[in-house]
Amino acid sequence: MMIPPFLKIDPATRHVSLDGSDLAFYGNPNAVYAALHAHCPTFYWEQQKQWFVTNYDQVNGLLRDRRFGRQILHIASRGELGLPEPEPHIAAFDLAERYSLLELEPPEHTRLRTLVNRAFVSRHVEKMKPELEELANKLIDGFADKREVELLSAFADIIPVTMIARMIGIPEDMGPQLLKWSHAYVRMYMFGRTRADEDAAEQAAREFSDYVKTVIAERRAEPRDDLLTHMIHTEHKGQYLTEDELVSTTIVLLNAGHEATVHQIGNSVRIILDSGYDPAELFGDETATERTVEESLRICAPVHIFQRWALEPAEIDGVEFRRGDKVSMILAAANLDPAKFSDPLTFKPERNEAPNLSFGAGIHFCIGAPLARLELNVVLPILFKRLPGLKIAKTPVVKDVYHFHGLDRLDLVW
Incomplete structure (x- = not known):
């Protein structure tokens, strides 16, 4: 496997030098992952000052390792750990994140997840299918006659944020504002974030939290049949969620409930159009659709990295971790492990190999996976059926952020 010129690997020390902000990398990370699998699947990323794991079995195991x-x-x-004190200029952001489902460990994680989980189980989410179909068709009606569209702004951005807002009980017309807050939020998890990124996230967290508190107050006064009302009025072992827990949980559900799915709609459409497969075959029936969706999740996952703290001394692939060390798992690379997937860089919807790890695993397995899968399985077939002859009009623009992999623009014609 050829090593790209911008990637430096020292197999003896397992040290890797790679600029995460280089378009040659984030524009096509799969080529780098293939080289890492061939030469150094567990490596110390010098720029990030941290160990990373790409092997499927090790990533899968780490996600479940208590x-x-x-x-x-x-x-x-x-x-004890030598960690710096919290930065006062991101106090509102830290508070909004303090009770995030993504950040907690049991027993707090178990309590919050139990209260929220009922809304996201497959049988409950499946009831949203008619709404999804109606929304997808309505959006396509708005541009079908134009014979061209920028898919993210006209379609992919709108569907997930609309559905998660309806589910939680946030007015749909807040969609554009939710997207702005969310985009500012996620830059906090990117490599090389700047003070400007932190200031923008702090402002977004303050505004987002204040808004959620007003909706919480409305639901306390006038309960409705939505997830926010359920979280406010349902107890778990005699305890109700506090105001701060409600705010954190609502924000993480809104952000996680759309950000990755927006990326995945764009990623999936791009990979399908580049593959040469006939969309009529890929979406011929429910089974074919499911296979197509899972293969697109495997080969172009929207979220690439999950991090973990070592809670006790541990050894992974010959690397010793002390309590307080961090390790990162590259989910998107695990999905390309040649030990699990034949010809891993090729889109093959007929695969019957290992399940992809795009939604994680273990207690932090993505709570919104059933919703994301439903959205992809419903809207992609509709899009390709409604717009026969769909083609990419110009080279897609990849977002200049590595941690989340998606497109800034996807211009299509038919």
């Missing part, structure tokens, strides 16, 4: 967790301060102090 020696590693999403938080560390529940078992050790900042002083």
Whole structure:
């Protein structure tokens, strides 16, 4: 496997030098992952000052390994671990994240997830199918006669945020504002974030939290049949969610409930159009559709990295971790492990190999996976059926952020 010129690998030390902001990398990360699998599947990324794992079995195992967790301060102090004190200029962001499902460990994680989980199980989500079909068709009606569209702004951006807002009980006309807050939010998880990124995220967190608090107050006064009302009025073992827990949970559900799916709609359409497959075959029936969706999730996952803290001394692939060390798993690379997937860089919807890890695994397996899968399985067939002869009009523009992989623009004609 050829090593791209911008990637430096020292197999002896397992050190890798790679600029995460280089378009040659984030524009086509799969080529880098293939080289890493061939030469150095577990590596120390010099620029990130952290160990990374790409092997499928090790990533899958780490996601379930209780020696590693999403938080560390529940078992050790900042002083013990040598961690800096919180930055005052991102206090509102930190508060909004404090009770995020993505960041907590049991028992707090179990309590919050139990309260929310009922809304996201497959049988409940499946009831949203008619609404999804109606929304997808309505959006396509708006541009079908133009014979061209920028798909993200006209379609992909709108569907997931509309559906998660309806589910939680947020007015749909807040969609554009939710997108702005969310985009500012996620830049906090990118490599090389700047002070300007932090200031924007802090402002977004403050505005987002204040808005959610007003909706919480409305639901306390006038309960409705929505997820927010359910979270406010349902107890778990005698406890109700606090105001801060409600705000954190609502924000993470709104952000996670659309950000990755927006990317995946764009990624999937691009990979299908580049593949040479006939969309009529890919979406011929429900089974074919499901296989197509899962293969697109495998080969172009929207979320690439999950991080964990070592909660106790542990060894992974010969690397020793002390309590308080961090390790990152590259989900998108695990999906390309040649030990699990034949010809892993090729889109093959007929595969019957290992399940993809795009939604994670273990206790932090994506709670919104049933909703995301439903959205993809419903809207992609509609899009290709309504717009026969769909083609990419110009080279797609990849977002200049690595951690989340998606497009800024996808211009199509038919």
